[in-house]
Amino acid sequence: MSFRDRPIRQKLMAILLLTSGGVLVLTCAAFLAYEVVTFRQTTLKNLSTLGQVIAANTTASLAFRNEGDAREILSALRAEPHIVAAGLYDKDGRLFARYPSDLPVAALPASPDRDGYRFEHADLVGFAPVAQAGSARLGTLYIRSDLTAVYGTLRLAGAIAALVMGASLLVAYLLSATLQGTISRPILALAQIAKGVSERQDYSVRASKVASDELGVLTDALNQMLSRIEGQDRALRRVIAELERSNKELEQFAYVASHDLQEPLRMVSSYTQLLERRYGDKLDDKGRKFINFAVDGAVRMQRLINDLLEFSRVGTRGKPLQPVDVTRVLGAVRANLTMAMADADALVTHEDLPTVVGDETQLVQLFQNLIGNAIKFRGTERPHVHVSAQATAAEWVFAVRDNGIGIAPEYFERIFVIFQRLHARDQYPGTGIGLAVCRRIVDRHGGRIWVESVPGGGSTFYFALPKQNGEQAL
């Protein structure tokens, strides 16, 4: 798990510890550096003081070339355990006496170097002039101190720093473990609530506000959002329940229409017809005409009821949308319209047609209504209906073009409304449902339908179906 995916509690702890740890490391490093620098300076100063003292003491022994004396004085360096070697050179640079006395001559420089104190490898070395006050130089004192004292002090300082750092980090850990809770706890509580809401769709829970800081603002905002969603959710459920009920009522209505409304209608038409059959010879022409009107009315009423039923079923009886080969749809339409096509000597042609997402039965009905209309409203020429399809980025746009009587532009919208007719019944039969059903089918597929036409110049009905189809609620 990468750092960004870790729980916020761990992140906060890590941030607090890294911050305090970083500060501590810097502080300790500065402390150690200061220690090293000052201690080296002190050591240098001590050694130079010692060198001056020894040099002053050895002037006499060098002046009188008393070797024993010089060795004696040098041996006083035993009191300083860090002095590992010392040598006294005469004015010609020859080694005169050395400390410790058993030190091999090779361990000392062959001749004195320039005066002064400096760090050389792991040691501190110094050359001090030996001279009597106001007189010429008698020789040189060489003195070498190891740095174990420096390192010892450094080790101690390091140990102290490590101890301080450890203790500080422990305190920082304990403090941050306690303090991070004030930030992480409300966030965790919010996260818990948000998770619960999305998992259980329970919008009745509320987060409790701990403080008035930004988290408090967040908590208030979440609670407000939750109560708004709760209200909307309740309203939505109510609407869904109402919709379901009205849908059920519509189903009920459809059944009533298909059965209960037709039963009395059938009685009217059957018995007027029976009347004509039995007593037709006793009626005059007018009487028979009246009977014809009554029968015609009943028949039309039944057709209206059936059409209304069909219209209402587009929404309630639709099958799930799935891929449909439109060429096959057109084949079925051709078979259904064989009679009409033969009667009108109609020619139905089509281009390459795609596969779309839809309800096959309804697509058959859609094409059948459009092609059927194209044949029904034919002009004086031989009817020719041409079906084509064009792809846009998101849609398939189908066109059903005819060479029929055409439609005036002012009716382009009206023709899609249920029971709207443009022609007298005796001129073109029909109830005015076909295009309304078409529109409802296209609506259900999430598409659009429209017409382009010139009176006398034929019509082209277009409808667009989305390529990706999620079913539209009707």
Next chain:
Amino acid sequence: MSDAVRGQPVEILLVEDNAGDVELAREGLRECKISNNLHVVGDGVEASAFLNRRGPYASQPRPDLIILDLNLPKRDGRELLREIKEDSDLRRIPVVILTTSAAEEDIVRSYSLHANCYVTKPLGIEQFLAVVRSIESFWFSIVKLPPR
């Protein structure tokens, strides 16, 4: 066919609550070549009593064909159809559903309950009479039925 050939009238039970439709059925059957006895009951309960020869129907014959409407008072045609088709004896009698309903669910349900055929009452008188005559001629001249 055997009954018709023997000259014995066929027995038809019409379960129908609409007097108008009963009259139309009589009209249709009157014009039939095959001699028939039409028995009419108005609801599912009566029909069940007739078929099981209970009460006033004790001496009634067993029908050769049942013409059944779906929407009936008291006990509707669907329930009666289920009862008939679950009875090991009565289930051999062909049942013709003759109803106004053209609803898909009624058609599917009737066949699921083993109706022998489903006919929607047509609107025109001529067509109605033709349907009744067709039912009669199909079931009594064309189809072979089990012996009574």
